[in-house]
Amino acid sequence: MATTIKDIARKAGVSISTVSLVLNRKGYVADETRDKILSIMEEMNYKPLHSARKLATQKTGNIGYILWEGHFSEVEMFYSQVFLGMEYAARRDDYYILLTTVNDHFDPKEDLPRFLKYKDVDGVALAGRVPLELVKYLDDNNIPFVLIDYEIPGQNYNSVKIDNYNGAFRAVECFVRQGRKKIAFVGGTFFHPSIKERYRGYIDVLSKYNLISRKNPEIYSFCEESETSRAIGEKGIKSLLSSYPDIDAVFCCNDTTALGVISGIQSLKKRIPEDIAVIGFDDIPPSEFSSPKLSTLQVPKLDIGKEAYKLLYERICHPNIMPQTRIIPVELVIRESSKCLK
Amino acid sequence: MATTIKDIARKAGVSISTVSLVLNRKGYVADETRDKILSIMEEMNYKPLHSARKLATQKTGNIGYILWEGHFSEVEMFYSQVFLGMEYAARRDDYYILLTTVNDHFDPKEDLPRFLKYKDVDGVALAGRVPLELVKYLDDNNIPFVLIDYEIPGQNYNSVKIDNYNGAFRAVECFVRQGRKKIAFVGGTFFHPSIKERYRGYIDVLSKYNLISRKNPEIYSFCEESETSRAIGEKGIKSLLSSYPDIDAVFCCNDTTALGVISGIQSLKKRIPEDIAVIGFDDIPPSEFSSPKLSTLQVPKLDIGKEAYKLLYERICHPNIMPQTRIIPVELVIRESSKCLK
DNA sequence: TATTTTTATCGAAACGTTTTAATTTATTTT
DNA sequence: AAAATAAATTAAAACGTTTCGATAAAAATA
Known part of the structure; x- marks a missing residue:
């Protein structure tokens, strides 16, 4: 034929x-x-013919992309965009990417993705939070892998991360430069390490500019909930404003939350950015169309995917190199919600 | 080894x-x-070993899933969930699914997904709106394919569709049974056939119950925009209410729009569902958490994917059977936004 | 009983590549 | 001019399956 x-x-x-x-x-x-x-x-x-080639070379020509099932149902498309970045990068080497999801409860005997069971991949990318047992399985079986936007405390694995700390730092510092003094943080849980980092950046700016001190030890932060969402943002800012009505800026753990914060502020008839400025994190599509348009830290999702692919590919070719972490910078985009005031 | x-x-x-x-x-x-x-x-x-097997059988063991790039960046996860449904179903036959995107402007010479160029798939699923040239290419080259939630006018292809018409019909009829008389429609463009069908269902209920007639020829519908979004829903309902303040129910082309409609109604200080009832379509995750919780038509995304896979698989095994269309039913879930009044 | 059919097993070819080691030819070094 | 080295080409084995056709044994039929 x-x-x-x-x-x-x-x-x-x-x-x-x-x-x-x-x-x-x-x-x-x-x-x-x-x-x-x-x-x-x-x-x-x-x-x-790929199958003939693969048979001869004893490679699969595939890499796996594993995502926690919950993430795939989330409103945010973060990990889908990262996937797309990998897909683009993988074209260079004729690698295909097989996408699958895993659940919270994970038993390597039962729930192993089939491409691992059948040894149909040369390496694996793990996107976001992922069961520890899975990581351990890959490590034990010497299957090259890379963590994306996640880390295992105390372990040194190949990983690609967002520069959460510096992004947060720059955002909050931008508030300070505008002369704002009562800067709040609205987050969800610290469940995900990224949010912890963003909070750390926030706190460090406050320290640097002496906005927390013995004289002024109050931290205006809300992070009690078990997840992040619009509703929680709204609830969070309302709760904070009722205790601290003179808050003049809010840094949010992500855009979804920030959108809720905006609703909350507006329902209290305060003006954005005149009374309160808001900055989010992620730059999800609705942020550009909200009113006011949301200032945020734009994270280059495609680049994350590309970098993850490259790192993984290197490890597939040279399995015994020391693990490496690559930090992807983010960019502060100022829109209406944090415009400077004359 | x-x-x-x-x-x-x-x-x-x-x-x-x-x-x-x-x-x-x-x-x-x-x-x-x-x-x-x-x-x-x-x-x-x-x-x-899959590659050996594939070489011997001359099958690829893969099927392609092609998505318009724009859909993959959208806030709604519709097509990702459909993908997941396919992935689940494909496990039965050891098929892997390769996901890729295409752009609006598509030239088969240039932009052919690589799994087609290298003949690495036995069949293809096309999700949502997709370039006509691509469909034509597949048809001309006798590559089995199935359209998901889309149709090419005047052509009879294998396809899996949502029961948009009956879903809309049941929703609007539910308003009528509650005694509501001024039922509006808020949509975006009719660009996508699904929305047209939903509108048709809406209109047919109005006709059936004589809510449009010579005496009362007004149709309260808003569908001027080029896409659908929260913002457009809000804009749409405000515009309608300014012309027809006695509207008592709104059927929305999808949940995203409906969420905007809810905001719009609330900002005008009307009560939901007491003054105005709202029903959406799709059942996206935020609908369950909005306030009031949104009534909607729940479309079983995983089932759509599963059915699409099955249909495609049948065509891969028996390429010369007549094309078939399968309609997936939707379920009306009544939440707070359209509760019946005592 | 002889013949046919069904059941069970296997040898060998085929699928389309890569890769090793051998061979030939050309070029450089002594 | 002989020897050594480099460049160009190839035959054949290998990768791990499936499948075709052959063969043999067992069961059914005449």
Whole structure:
């Protein structure tokens, strides 16, 4: 049916070995021969059959992308965009990405993703929070993997992270530069390490500018809930404002929460940004269309995916290199919700 | 390294052909022999190597899932959930699903997803609106495919659709049964056929109960915008209410819009559902947490994916059967926003 | 009983690549 | 000019399956 390496070889008057060498850019092939073979490939629209190639090389040509099921149902598309970034990057090396989800309760005997069970991947990307047992399984079985936007305390694994700390720092520092003094934090739980980092950045700015001190030890933060959502943002800011009505800026753990904070502030008839400025984190699509438009830290989701792929690919090729962490910078985009006042 | 069919054969004292027969449940194998082979496989944790299998069978073992890039960045996770449904269903037959996106402007020469270019899939699922040229390419090249939640006017293709018409009909009829008389529709564009169908259901209920007539020809509908969103829902209902302040129910083209409609109604100090009842469509996660909780038509996204997979799989096995359309029913879930009044 | 059919098993070819080691030819070094 | 090295090509084995056709034994039929 389809043209094979044999057809190419026959037509070019060479052996299939030579064709293979051209295909893989290996060994010695005369320039003339190479050009001839390449043009015949072009002409006959030849594409090497992946399954044959994989069988011969003993590689799968796949990498797995594992996501906690809850994340995939979430409103935010964060991890889907990261996936897309990996997919783009993987094209370079003809790798396919197999996506699957895992649950909270994870038993390697039972719940192992089938691409691991059947050894159908050369490596795995773990997106966000993921069961510890799974990480352990990969580690124990020497399967190359990379953590995305997550970390295991006390362990040094290959990982790609967002620069949560510096992003938060810059956002809050921006409030300070505008002369704002009562800067609140609205978050959900510290369940996810990213949020903890963002909070740390927030606190460090307050310290740096002496906005927390013996004289003024109050921290205007709300992070009691078990998750983050619009509703919690609204609830959080209302609760804070009832205790501290003179809050003049709010840094939120993410945009979803920030959108709720905006609703909350508006329902109390305060003006944004005149009375209170708001900055979120993530830059999800609705942030650009909210009113006022939300200032936020834009995290380059595609880049995260690309970097994760590259790191993983390197580890697939050289499995015994020390684990590495790569930090992806974020960018503060100022929109209406934190505009400077004249 | 890993155990192969040869190891199994040797240990069982049979030929590899026999092992293969057991593996594929084909031909004649004595019960005794089969049991022995199976238990040895179990014991040695044998998993057939996919690439070898694929090479021998000349199948790829993959199916492609193609999504318009815009959908993947959207806030709603509709198509991701559908994907997950396919992934679940595909496990039965050891199929992997390769996800990729395409842009609006699509030239088969340039933009063909690589799994098509390299013939790495046995069939393709097209999710939502997708370039016509792509559909044509698949049709011309006899690649089995199924459309999900989409249709090409005038063409009869394999497809899985939501029962938009009947869902809308039941929702609006529910308003009528509550005695509501001025029932509005807020939608975005009719760009997507689904919305057109929902509107058709809405109109047909009005006709059935003589809510549109010569005496009363006004239709309270808003669908001027180029997309659907929260903001547009809010804008839409405000615009309608300023012209028709006695509207007592709103059917929305989807939940996102409905959430905006709720905000709009609330900002005008009307009560939901006492003054105005609201029903959406889709049942996205925030609907359950909005206040009031949104009544909506719950569309079983996983089921859609599963059905799409099954249909596609049938076509991969039997390519020359007439195209079929399967309609997935939706369920009206009444929450607070359309509660019946005593 | 002889013949046909069914059941059970297996050897060998095929699937389309990569890769190793061998061979030939060309070039450089002595 | 001989020897050594480099460049170009290839034959053949290997990767792990499936499947076709052959063979043999057992069961059913004539």
